[in-house]
Amino acid sequence: MNKSVMNIVLVLICTAAVLLMHRAGLSARSEVESSLLSTGRLTVVVAERTTDLVRIWQERQVQGRTLVHLGRFLHFVENTDASSIRMNTRDVLRAGGLTHLTASSVTYRNFLRAAFERNMIRQKYHVFSPQDFKERFLSDTPDESSKTIVDHEYGSRSFYSNRFPDTSEPVLLNVDASYFHASDVESFLGIVRASSLKVDIVTFCLAEDSPDVSENERIKLHQALVRLGPRIHVIHYGRTAAAGISR
Amino acid sequence: MTRLEELSGRYFIHCVIACTVLAALLRIYGLSDMPPLFDEIGTARDAFDYMDHGHLGRVMWQHPKLRSILVYEGLTVFGLNVWGLRFFSLVFSVMSIPLISLVSRKITGSSLAALLSAFLLCVDTVHIDFSRQAIQEVYMPFFVLSGILLVLAYRSTHKTLLLPLAGLFFGLGMAGKWYASFPLPVLALVLLLDAFQARGVSFRVRLNESIFIILSLCFLPFVIYLLTYFPWFYHRGYGLDEWFATQRIMYAENLVHQGFNRKIVEMQDHNQLLWFIRPVAFVDFMLAEGRPIVLIGMTNPFIWIPTIPAFFYLLYQAVFSKDWNKLLLPSLLLITYLPFAVAQRQVSVNSSLAVAPAVFMLVSQAAVILMGKTRRWNIAVAGWLILVILCAIPLYLLATGKGHDTILHHIIDFYRPMDE
Numbered sequence: 001m002n003k004s005v006m007n008i009v010l011v012l013i014c015t016a017a018v019l020l021m022h023r024a025g026l027s028a029r030s031e032v033e034s035s036l037l038s039t040g041r042l043t044v045v046v047a048e049r050t051t052d053l054v055r056i057w058q059e060r061q062v063q064g065r066t067l068v069h070l071g072r073f074l075h076f077v078e079n080t081d082a083s084s085i086r087m088n089t090r091d092v093l094r095a096g097g098l099t100h101l102t103a104s105s106v107t108y109r110n111f112l113r114a115a116f117e118r119n120m121i122r123q124k125y126h127v128f129s130p131q132d133f134k135e136r137f138l139s140d141t142p143d144e145s146s147k148t149i150v151d152h153e154y155g156s157r158s159f160y161s162n163r164f165p166d167t168s169e170p171v172l173l174n175v176d177a178s179y180f181h182a183s184d185v186e187s188f189l190g191i192v193r194a195s196s197l198k199v200d201i202v203t204f205c206l207a208e209d210s211p212d213v214s215e216n217e218r219i220k221l222h223q224a225l226v227r228l229g230p231r232i233h234v235i236h237y238g239r240t241a242a243a244g245i246s247r
Numbered sequence: 248m249t250r251l252e253e254l255s256g257r258y259f260i261h262c263v264i265a266c267t268v269l270a271a272l273l274r275i276y277g278l279s280d281m282p283p284l285f286d287e288i289g290t291a292r293d294a295f296d297y298m299d300h301g302h303l304g305r306v307m308w309q310h311p312k313l314r315s316i317l318v319y320e321g322l323t324v325f326g327l328n329v330w331g332l333r334f335f336s337l338v339f340s341v342m343s344i345p346l347i348s349l350v351s352r353k354i355t356g357s358s359l360a361a362l363l364s365a366f367l368l369c370v371d372t373v374h375i376d377f378s379r380q381a382i383q384e385v386y387m388p389f390f391v392l393s394g395i396l397l398v399l400a401y402r403s404t405h406k407t408l409l410l411p412l413a414g415l416f417f418g419l420g421m422a423g424k425w426y427a428s429f430p431l432p433v434l435a436l437v438l439l440l441d442a443f444q445a446r447g448v449s450f451r452v453r454l455n456e457s458i459f460i461i462l463s464l465c466f467l468p469f470v471i472y473l474l475t476y477f478p479w480f481y482h483r484g485y486g487l488d489e490w491f492a493t494q495r496i497m498y499a500e501n502l503v504h505q506g507f508n509r510k511i512v513e514m515q516d517h518n519q520l521l522w523f524i525r526p527v528a529f530v531d532f533m534l535a536e537g538r539p540i541v542l543i544g545m546t547n548p549f550i551w552i553p554t555i556p557a558f559f560y561l562l563y564q565a566v567f568s569k570d571w572n573k574l575l576l577p578s579l580l581l582i583t584y585l586p587f588a589v590a591q592r593q594v595s596v597n598s599s600l601a602v603a604p605a606v607f608m609l610v611s612q613a614a615v616i617l618m619g620k621t622r623r624w625n626i627a628v629a630g631w632l633i634l635v636i637l638c639a640i641p642l643y644l645l646a647t648g649k650g651h652d653t654i655l656h657h658i659i660d661f662y663r664p665m666d667e
Contacts, residue, residue: 003407003452003455003456003458003459004455006407006411006459007455007458007459007462010411010459010462010463010466010467011462013470014462014466014467014469014470017470017473017474018470018473018487021473021474021476021477021480021487021490022480022486022487024477024480024481025480025481025483025484025485025486025487025489025490026484026486028480028481028482028483028484029484063484064482064483064484064485065484117300117302119300119301119482119483119484122483122484122485122489123489152493152496154302154303154304154305154308155303155308155309155493155496155497156303156483156493157489157492157493157496
C-alpha cells in the first residue's frame, strides 16, 4: 500500500477514535434544560434528608454529572463494612465488584459516595463557607479567596473551595443546611448573584437525618430560599412532602 | 558455523515447541490448588467495577486498564474460577517463549542464541511466578516482544501493515503497564535512520516513510491505549480533557507508589539497583487450608549477574567488528532499564519483567559468541548453563509455594516481616 495513503488512513482512524471516545463520554451525561443560577428561573427541590438526594437524582436519571455541593461536610465516608472487605474468593468471583453501596447502607455520612459510585456524579466541587474552609484546611495563606484545593478519589477529581467554580458545564447544585453553620443568608445570596454557573437540578437539603446540623441552620436555609425570590419554583420531597418531584 | 549452531537451525522449530510445552507445564503445575492471592481478589473486584461501571478500581487504580478488561473477559468466558482469573496471564506467558526465540533470532541471526533465550525465559522463576497470577506483569514481555518482532519484520520486508500492527501491540502493552513503551524510541530511531540513510530514494518518499513510522509507533499506540478507557468514558461521562487530568493523577501516584499493604511491602526487595548485583525477590503470602503459602519469585543470579559483563562485551564486539546491529540488544537493555534505575522511588522486582527479555537475549547472544571462540569457552558456557538449571530448581519450588516444608524455609523466613 502506498505510504501516503496509509498515512492518511492512520490519521483519519486515530482522529476518529479520539473524537468518538470524547463523544461517548459526553453522550453518557444526562442533562435537562439549564438556567443561570444568578438570574434564571429555577426549580428547587427541597429535600428533608440527605439520603433523599440520591433518590431524587435516581428518579431524574442523573448520570455522569458535575455536582456543586455547598455544605460543611464531605459525605464521602468509604464503606468499611468488614463483610465487604474480608470477602473470600468464592464471593468475589461470584458477586463481581462489591464496592457499591446498597440502598440500605446510604446515610448522611456517605450519600455523595453512593452517588459517585453509581456514576450519578463523576466529579464534585465542594464549596465551603470561608470560615469552614479555613478551619478544615488550616490555611495560612493570607488571601484564600482564590484558593482551590484539588484532590482525587481513585483518579476522579474533587475540588474544595470557598467560592463557586468557574465552569461552563451545567451542574447539579445542592445547598446543604450545614453551609449556614458559619455563613449567613446575605453572604449566600451574594455569591449566588455573582455566580456565572448554569444549573439544571437544584436541591436544598434540610439534612434532618444529620445530627451535626442545627435547627438554626435549617431556618437560614429556608430564609435563603425565600429571599431568592419569585423566580424560584419550590417542590418539597420527603416523608412529609405532599407530592414527589415533577419531571 | 559451529555444529551446535547448525543443529539449532535444523531443529529450531522442534526445540521452540519443546521449550513452549515445558514452559506451559512449569506454569500450569499445581495451579488449581493455588487459591487467589490478595492482589488477585482485588484484581477481580476491579475488573467487574471497571467493565460494569467504569470505575478505575481500588486496587492498583493508578495502573492502566488492560488487566481489568482481560480478567473480566477471562472470568466471563471461562468461568468464575482460578482458571478464568489467570487465563490470559498463562496464555501470554507461554506465548512469550516462541516470541523471544523469534525476536532473538532476528536480532542475532543465531538459532542457538534464540533457543537459549527461550530456555532462559522458560525457567525464569519471576516470570513463572507472575504467569500464575492474574496480574499484568507477564503481559509486558508478550506485547513488547510481539511489537519488536513486527518492527524487525517490517525492517526486513517493508510490508506496510506490519508497522501499524506493531503499534497496536505496543499500545496494548502500554495499556498493561506504561513501561511497555520504553523500547519505542530505540525502534523508531532505528527505522528513521534507515529511512534517512536509504539511497536512491527521493526526499518525498523518505518524508512519507518518516511520517508513517511516527504515526505507527507514536500516535497509534497512544490511540490504542486511549481506547482501553472506553468503559471509563462510557459509564462515567468523562471527556477527553478529564482523561488527560486523570492520567496526570495516575502519573503522580506512580512516581511515589509503594504498595497498599505495609506488611506485603516489608517483604519485598525494592531496590532496582540490585537487580544485576544479587538475587532479588517478590514475595506473596496467603493462607490456604489453614497453612501459610509463601510465593517467592526470585531472579536467577546466574542469568542476571552476568548481564552487565555481557552488556559491555557486546558493546566491545559492536565497536571492534563495526557491526552496529550488535548495539541493538544493549540499546534495548539500556532503554528498558534506565528509567527504573533513575526512578525516584524504589521499584519492586516484578517490574524487572520489562527488562527480562532484553537480559535473556543479551546474555544468550554473549554466551553464543563466546562458545564460537574456543573449546574451553564451550565448556565454560555449558557449565554456566548447568548452574542456571541447578539454581532454577529450588527457585521454582519457592515460586510455586512448595518451599515451606523443605530446607528452603530458611529463605522464606528471611522475607518474614520484622515484627512477626
